[in-house]
Amino acid sequence: MPLSRRFFLAGVSAVSLAACRSGAADRMVTSSTRSSAGTTMRAVPNAGFDAWVAGAKERAKARGISSATINRAFRGVGFLPGVVERDRNQTEFVRSFEDYLAIAASDARIEIGRAMLQKHAALLRQLEAKYGVEKEVIAAVWGVESRYGERRGDVPVISALSTLAYDGRRGKFFEGQLMAALKILQRGDVSADRMTGSWAGAMGHTQFIPTSYLAYAVDFRGDGKRDIWSDDPTDALASTAAYLSRSGWKRGQRWGDEITGNSPSGRGRVVKPAGDSGPVFEVYHNYSVLGRYNNAQKYIIGVGHLSDRLAGRPALRASFGPDEHGLTLADRKALQRGLTRAGFDAGEADGVLGKKTFAAIEAFQRSRGLPVTGTPSKALLAML
Incomplete structure (x- = not known):
């Protein structure tokens, strides 16, 4: 590319x-x-x-x-x-790697992605056969770029x-x-x-910039137009598959694997996106191919891990540990769910705290006559 x-x-x-x-x-x-x-x-x-x-x-x-x-x-x-x-x-x-991954492979994004794999099963099988890119990888790019076309x-x-x-x-x-x-x-x-x-x-379902569109977009529907903007994702997903294929994607090979320790198997190299705290990965050729689409480390691992989850592979084993408030990712998700159950919409329970969660915390504190700080805590989680 x-x-x-x-x-x-x-x-x-x-x-x-x-x-x-x-x-x-x-x-x-x-x-x-x-x-x-x-x-x-x-x-x-x-x-x-x-x-x-x-x-x-x-x-x-x-x-x-x-x-x-x-x-x-x-x-x-x-x-x-x-x-x-x-x-x-x-x-x-800029988000931390933990937050980025929590968004890229959130429970909702995995659930929607699996539904999209079923809905577009015939198309994705065709694309996998023609371009040699696994259907879960195509869907993962789609999911990260536009939440499966919802946000084009x-x-x-x-x-x-x-x-x-x-x-x-x-x-x-x-x-x-x-x-x-x-x-x-x-x-x-x-x-x-x-x-x-x-x-x-x-632009479009998988966010092509114009020069990349000219180089890689395809008319898979056969209507004479390479339409990545349509509600129908056919041309957009085909264009993404073509892009990865021409960038050297090797079907049947992994993008990377989570490992323990710092010693790779010899097939790849080690990357530590969160430094010494958090998961460690051994990455291979297809990791670099995803980098042709977007060479930010967070993005590559986000797409790779989402594709794994869509394929039924497990969540990461390593923990990132508690944040500055003493809350783990599981705690933050529980906090968001608790706020929403109490009638204070904290948004999707993905564990990523931002404006909507902080506003919900403030509203909850105000309703209980507590000091309005907007600050998450173990004590607040216990109350909820």
């Missing part, structure tokens, strides 16, 4: 999933239309941006994009300050990419993505109004 996707997704992997929950009910950033400050993705007047767009149109023409395509693509395009804010504040969304993103891609290219922090990269998006429109795979995605221009 082009290096651009690795560069891009390594930069935003922390927000593609790790910011998707805030205890954890905030939406995935790859599909959210709200910035971290709550600003909606609404275009605002910007004369400098308008001038930049005029120049970009000329550069697009020089690259062979037709005037008709350009006019359709830029009709209604606008500067999105929320996109710039997202791009400049990614670090605030509704930000206008042309506006988002134009905003990021104009902003200039990674202007050359995003202008390249913009030009690729225009080529997609010119080919007729999707209309400009349907070309929506994340704040950073990742």
